[in-house]
Amino acid sequence: MNEYVLRTRGLTKRYKNQLALDSVDLAIRQGAIYGFIGQNGAGKSTLMKLVTGLAFQTSGTIELFGETGEKELIRSRKRMGVAIETPALYPSMTARENLEAHRLQRGIPGKDCIARTLELVGLEGTGRKTARNFSLGMKQRLALGVALLGDPEFLILDEPTNGLDPMGVVEMRELLQKLNRERGITILISSHILSELDLVATYYGIIHRGKLLEQMTAKELREKCRHYLHIKVDEPQRAAAVFERELATSEYEVMADGVIRLYAHLENPARVSRALVESGLEVEQFMPTGEDLESYFTARIGGGKHV
Numbered sequence: 001m002n003e004y005v006l007r008t009r010g011l012t013k014r015y016k017n018q019l020a021l022d023s024v025d026l027a028i029r030q031g032a033i034y035g036f037i038g039q040n041g042a043g044k045s046t047l048m049k050l051v052t053g054l055a056f057q058t059s060g061t062i063e064l065f066g067e068t069g070e071k072e073l074i075r076s077r078k079r080m081g082v083a084i085e086t087p088a089l090y091p092s093m094t095a096r097e098n099l100e101a102h103r104l105q106r107g108i109p110g111k112d113c114i115a116r117t118l119e120l121v122g123l124e125g126t127g128r129k130t131a132r133n134f135s136l137g138m139k140q141r142l143a144l145g146v147a148l149l150g151d152p153e154f155l156i157l158d159e160p161t162n163g164l165d166p167m168g169v170v171e172m173r174e175l176l177q178k179l180n181r182e183r184g185i186t187i188l189i190s191s192h193i194l195s196e197l198d199l200v201a202t203y204y205g206i207i208h209r210g211k212l213l214e215q216m217t218a219k220e221l222r223e224k225c226r227h228y229l230h231i232k233v234d235e236p237q238r239a240a241a242v243f244e245r246e247l248a249t250s251e252y253e254v255m256a257d258g259v260i261r262l263y264a265h266l267e268n269p270a271r272v273s274r275a276l277v278e279s280g281l282e283v284e285q286f287m288p289t290g291e292d293l294e295s296y297f298t299a300r301i302g303g304g305k306h307v
């Protein structure tokens with residue numbers, strides 16, 4: 001089995017004067033839930049369209065399930081399920097009829113997948129109600145149902161939580177986790193709101209103005225957003241000894257400028273400052289610091305302190 005479900009190399013797309021994707025090298029491992037994060041217009045949909053064959057690249061290569069040839073890619077794409085932009089739903093049809101229409105269009109044999117899919121996306125009780133009268137969350141779930149027909153191994157979902165209320169976001173997250181866990185489906189999911197991908201993505205790619213700025217595991221991202229006490233004292237090495245001896249912790253870093261990041265005792269900063277002062281150290285700066293995911297993302301794309 002291939003380690004990577006999708007790899008792009010130097011993937012570039014130019015629309016007239018607009019460079020929508022600029023030499024993107026993206027890699028998605030089998031079993032990952034890859035959160036693709038970028039502002040509106042960053043290039044997320046463009047990448048998804050190239051991968052799914054809805055548009056063609058200006059240059060660069062796409063490797064799907066280890067295949068790169070034109071014919072092989074067509075075959076590999078049959079192993080994917082896709083929901084990009086406005087889902088192709090028929091407003092005057094029920095959920096069941098919508099799925100049936102898509103099943104026939106795509107030549108997927110066997111009617112029994114319809115009931116299974118309706119149940120999987122939680123739309124089995126919607127009866128005669130037509131898609132026109134569905135809530136946004138129901139429409140998103142139906143679009144996911146359409147993508148799931150044919151039992152894909154790889155799902156590509158463009159902003160599936162867009163416009164959902166917080167409860168809808170949680171439901172979508174749980175559904176995607178279930179598909180990933182129980183069926184081993186690899187998922188590429190885009191959003192312009194990082195917190196909507198939080199807790200679901202196992203891997204992140206940050207795209208900005210067509211460039212993939214960074215790829216990292218969820219763990220690495222959490223590390224970067226780690227909270228700590230920012231401490232500046234006159235003698236950092238002696239402060240380090242105080243942490244070890246008085247506070248019994250080695251969870252700190254002394255930065256090049258002498259600032260110390262203490263990752264422990266965050267719940268009791270008074271104890272930390274007391275230990276430092278009682279050891280005769282002069283405390284110049286002392287503040288709890290850290291970022292949430294959203295501000296990390298904003299800083300990363302906005303040329304903030306992480307760049």
Ligand SMILES: Nc1ncnc2c1ncn2[C@@H]1O[C@H](COP(=O)(O)OP(=O)(O)OP(=O)(O)O)[C@@H](O)[C@H]1O
Pocket residue numbers: 015018019020038039040041042043044045046047192
């Ligand atoms: N068919 C097209 N013709 C011309 N320019 C396009 C076309 N499609 C996309 N673009 C441009 O390419 C850039 C990337 O767009 P893309 O839709 O991929 O961004 P996105 O990250 O998916 O954002 P959104 O969340 O708004 O869809 C944008 O500047 C957009 O205006």
